[in-house]
Amino acid sequence: MFDFATITHWVDELLRSFLPHATATLVECILIGLCLLLGYALIALVLIYAERKVCAFFQCRIGPNRVGPYGTIQSVADMIKMLTKELIDINHIDRFLFNLAPFVVIIASVLAFGCIPFAKGLHVIDFNVGIFFLIAVSSIGIVGILLAGWASNNKYSLIGAMRSGAQMISYELSIGLSILTVVVFTGSMQLSTIVEGQADGWLLFKGHIPACIAFIVYLIAGTAETNRGPFDLPEADSELTAGYHTEYSGMHFGFFYLAEYLNMFVVASVATTLFLGGWMPLHVPGWESFNQIMDYIPSIFWFFGKTGVVIFIIMWFKWTFPRLRIDQLLRLEWRYLLPLNLLNLFLMVIVVVFKLHF
Amino acid sequence: MNLTLFVVVLITAIVLVVAAMSIARLISPRSYNKQKGEAYECGVPTRGKSWMQFKAGYYLFAILFLMFDVETVFLYPWAVTVQDAGIDGLLNVLFFMLILILGLAYAWKKGALEWK
Numbered sequence: 001m002f003d004f005a006t007i008t009h010w011v012d013e014l015l016r017s018f019l020p021h022a023t024a025t026l027v028e029c030i031l032i033g034l035c036l037l038l039g040y041a042l043i044a045l046v047l048i049y050a051e052r053k054v055c056a057f058f059q060c061r062i063g064p065n066r067v068g069p070y071g072t073i074q075s076v077a078d079m080i081k082m083l084t085k086e087l088i089d090i091n092h093i094d095r096f097l098f099n100l101a102p103f104v105v106i107i108a109s110v111l112a113f114g115c116i117p118f119a120k121g122l123h124v125i126d127f128n129v130g131i132f133f134l135i136a137v138s139s140i141g142i143v144g145i146l147l148a149g150w151a152s153n154n155k156y157s158l159i160g161a162m163r164s165g166a167q168m169i170s171y172e173l174s175i176g177l178s179i180l181t182v183v184v185f186t187g188s189m190q191l192s193t194i195v196e197g198q199a200d201g202w203l204l205f206k207g208h209i210p211a212c213i214a215f216i217v218y219l220i221a222g223t224a225e226t227n228r229g230p231f232d233l234p235e236a237d238s239e240l241t242a243g244y245h246t247e248y249s250g251m252h253f254g255f256f257y258l259a260e261y262l263n264m265f266v267v268a269s270v271a272t273t274l275f276l277g278g279w280m281p282l283h284v285p286g287w288e289s290f291n292q293i294m295d296y297i298p299s300i301f302w303f304f305g306k307t308g309v310v311i312f313i314i315m316w317f318k319w320t321f322p323r324l325r326i327d328q329l330l331r332l333e334w335r336y337l338l339p340l341n342l343l344n345l346f347l348m349v350i351v352v353v354f355k356l357h358f
Numbered sequence: 359m360n361l362t363l364f365v366v367v368l369i370t371a372i373v374l375v376v377a378a379m380s381i382a383r384l385i386s387p388r389s390y391n392k393q394k395g396e397a398y399e400c401g402v403p404t405r406g407k408s409w410m411q412f413k414a415g416y417y418l419f420a421i422l423f424l425m426f427d428v429e430t431v432f433l434y435p436w437a438v439t440v441q442d443a444g445i446d447g448l449l450n451v452l453f454f455m456l457i458l459i460l461g462l463a464y465a466w467k468k469g470a471l472e473w474k
Contacts, residue, residue, distance in 0.1 A: 162416050173426050
């Protein structure tokens with residue numbers, strides 16, 4: 001299987017051959033930043049297009065089809081439009097916090113994005129507490145949303161931000177506990193180790209019942225965490241106009257939009273990495289020739305394919321279920337998912353301690 | 359090395375926002391209208407302040423979240439070593455979790471999990 005580390009080593013040696021040590025490191029840092037930025041923007045554009053097309057097909061429409069073949073350049077046109085829209089100055093806002101909020105939201109999503117192993121040898125940050133770090137940084141986003149709602153001095157924004165805060169912190173417990181279940185199984189928090197531990201079978205198959213429960217809980221909580229689908233009441237258009245970003249205009253609003261889609265990608269790719277084997281190909285023990293054919297498919301296709309499937313499921317949720325009320329939302333988390341999660345953790349520990357897994 | 363990369367990613371995020379904002383400020387049009395600065399609400403001017411006291415229910419859930427989130431953080435180091443710690447470790451952690459589950463049961467009985 002192709003290892004991306006060969007490319008990075010080659011670039012590293014090339015730079016060091018004609019540049020002094022410190023300059024080479026600096027150039028590498030800039031290159032990493034640029035690649036990350038490019039990937040971030042590209043994934044956001046693809047996701048926005050995919051969302052509109054998927055939504056259209058669910059509602060028996062065609063969706064964007066004017067700009068470019070099958071409307072593929074539509075989201076680029078949208079981005080240019082968003083850049084050229086006026087940034088309106090509002091009178092009674094807390095200007096400092098109002099401008100700070102997009103920074104916090106974007107920083108949280110970019111940091112989480114940087115932790116993901118995309119393919120063999122293709123990841124930026126690889127801490128030994130990787131998954132823990134990922135949860136920690138992605139929860140900073142809540143602060144940004146609360147700041148945005150509070151600083152706007154608008155009642156819709158305030159209600160949206162408060163709802164969003166209550167929802168996101170509640171569902172973060174489920175995310176934390178279902179990831180804890182995975183950590184119990186793998187015995188490591190480093191994302192690269194977790195992926196390599198799934199070489200002989202994805203965790204969903206190896207951990208059977210508790211892993212499947214954890215996966216389902218993670219998907220529900222992840223959908224709620226990104227304020228999407230049936231859990232989109234922080235920005236329920238029909239009652240709160242746009243929720244916490246009502247007062248934001250132009251590119252200011254664009255950042256929240258960007259972060260929302262990237263958070264969806266991060267949630268889906270964490271689900272892929274933890275439960276579906278990350279960039280590992282599908283291997284069936286005993287079927288040697290089948291395994292060899294699967295090894296020919298590059299790891300990056302495996303990763304993005306699996307993530308795409310999970311993203312499609314999350315989009316499917318959105319266009320299938322009606323929006324929940326806040327009391328139903330909190331009841332689902334605190335009365336059903338949290339006790340279920342604690343029980344599931346116990347089940348997983350029994351499976352691991354008595355070696356009942358495959 | 360990871361710490362350097364963390365700083366690089368952090369700076370990338372800040373550069374993304376600053377660059378996009380400065381491009382937007384450079385090319386976006388500007389016009390003045392007195393109504394534009396008002397809060398976007400119902401069409402009539404806003405009544406009262408928006409920075410006010412808010413429903414206490416949210417605060418209650420925040421407190422409960424704090425309790426269980428800290429529990430999760432405490433459980434992570436144990437989760438990494440669960441295969442070595444074995445049944446002894448499991449019994450110790452079960453005692454810790456029992457206290458928290460009792461806390462959850464108490465909150466449930468008191469009606470703290472009810473949205474009012």
